Amino acid sequence: MQHPIEKAILVGIITPRIRKVIAEEHLAELQRLAETAGAIVTRTFMQRVQAFNPATLIGEGKVSEIKTALEEDEASLVIFDDDLSGSQVRNLEQRLPGIKVLDRTGIILDIFAKHAVTAESRLMVEVAQLQYLVPRLTHAWTHLSRQAGGRGIGMNGPGETQLETDRRIIHKKIQELKKKLVKIEDARERQAVRREDTFQVGIVGYTNAGKSTLTNRLTSSNVYVKDQLFATLDSTMRKLYVGDGKFILLSDTVGFIRKLPHHLIDTFKSTLGAASKANCILNVVDATANDYQEHLEITHKILEDLIDPKIPRIIAFNKAESASPERRQELLNHYPEALQISAKENIGMESLKQLLIQKMQTWEDDRKMRTN
Ligand SMILES: Nc1nc2c(ncn2[C@@H]2O[C@H](COP(=O)(O)OP(=O)(O)OP(=O)(O)O)[C@@H](O)[C@H]2O)c(=O)[nH]1
Ligand SMILES: [Mg+2]
Numbered sequence: 001m002q003h004p005i006e007k008a009i010l011v012g013i014i015t016p017r018i019r020k021v022i023a024e025e026h027l028a029e030l031q032r033l034a035e036t037a038g039a040i041v042t043r044t045f046m047q048r049v050q051a052f053n054p055a056t057l058i059g060e061g062k063v064s065e066i067k068t069a070l071e072e073d074e075a076s077l078v079i080f081d082d083d084l085s086g087s088q089v090r091n092l093e094q095r096l097p098g099i100k101v102l103d104r105t106g107i108i109l110d111i112f113a114k115h116a117v118t119a120e121s122r123l124m125v126e127v128a129q130l131q132y133l134v135p136r137l138t139h140a141w142t143h144l145s146r147q148a149g150g151r152g153i154g155m156n157g158p159g160e161t162q163l164e165t166d167r168r169i170i171h172k173k174i175q176e177l178k179k180k181l182v183k184i185e186d187a188r189e190r191q192a193v194r195r196e197d198t199f200q201v202g203i204v205g206y207t208n209a210g211k212s213t214l215t216n217r218l219t220s221s222n223v224y225v226k227d228q229l230f231a232t233l234d235s236t237m238r239k240l241y242v243g244d245g246k247f248i249l250l251s252d253t254v255g256f257i258r259k260l261p262h263h264l265i266d267t268f269k270s271t272l273g274a275a276s277k278a279n280c281i282l283n284v285v286d287a288t289a290n291d292y293q294e295h296l297e298i299t300h301k302i303l304e305d306l307i308d309p310k311i312p313r314i315i316a317f318n319k320a321e322s323a324s325p326e327r328r329q330e331l332l333n334h335y336p337e338a339l340q341i342s343a344k345e346n347i348g349m350e351s352l353k354q355l356l357i358q359k360m361q362t363w364e365d366d367r368k369m370r371t372n
Helices: 020-036 061-072 086-095 104-115 119-147 157-192 209-219 264-267 268-275 292-304 325-334 347-369
Strands: 005-016 040-048 077-079 100-103 200-205 237-241 247-252 280-286 312-316
Touching: 005 020, 005 061, 005 347, 020 040, 020 104, 040 061, 061 086, 077 104, 086 100, 086 104, 086 119, 100 104, 100 157, 100 264, 104 264, 119 157, 119 200, 119 264, 200 209, 200 292, 209 247, 209 312, 209 347, 237 347, 280 292, 325 347
Parallel strands: 005 040, 005 077, 077 100, 200 247, 200 280, 280 312
Antiparallel strands: 237 247
């Protein structure tokens, strides 16, 4: 599912529930996703709707408008911020001949495929891609069986048989890949057992918040940092030395994003497992993001299923040096416990380190109490 550099038009939707500034933020994020995937965005469209059009998601008039824009810009790709069903993709592709129609999930999968490095994350991406494909195949199937119509209900057209075979092959492939993943995960589990004596901190948060930069800053390491979405896909563990030859293990993991597809979360659960094994969660939040509250909510929601609510959490607002004084005051008012730091400018690192050491000591004391 890799695409060469292509010109793309983006489409966002404002429903009555969504405020305009937030919708714009969502579309700006989609633009970053598209660019990270290698597309050049020529225009963005935003449509206000009361309800989604089941056939094409957006209204027919808007589809025609987009068609003209695609021709003018010589663009070959249209990307929707909202997820499209298989039949919506097909309907849109019919109305926009020669144009590739993608949605947010499709783009995220492309980026994941580009950024996966280890055998494990490659396998996970492959599973997620196949799962994404299955419902789309179903619709192609309906389409083909209809073409074979006129032969009476219950008479299988050739298309139907072919598609059923395709679906079976895909399901079988998914099962095989999952088996391979289980083996890798078992090995990971065995390693995890060995680490039980060490205090572990899971660094989590929205993509591009600065998790890897912070990991590097705290541990003087060289984790890949880039101003793009999903720079990190594979978890890495780094040691933060805290004196007396003791260390804390920091794990830097894949970032979150709104509308992260469910099957992707499920598939990536094992990488996030690094966070689920953690004795403390460090949630890094971009203090400069206008929708930082939504970032916090999304992170919270994803972690809900993964992490014991009793595990202590620290919120660190990163990029504080670039946040406005009003924003910093707002953060202070609403999150008095949270730290304001700058991983890039090396601000607040000592306080953060002390706080982590404090959490480690509490954890050690609890353990001693339990074993005595
Ligand atoms: N202004 C500012 N920029 C920062 C700070 N920390 C990180 N950045 C920048 O933010 C961008 C993303 O940083 P990363 O460390 O890759 O972010 P991440 O959370 O690991 O992102 P993913 O791995 O993509 O989820 C990079 O361009 C960093 O240089 C900071 O304290 N201030
Ligand atoms: Mg990273």
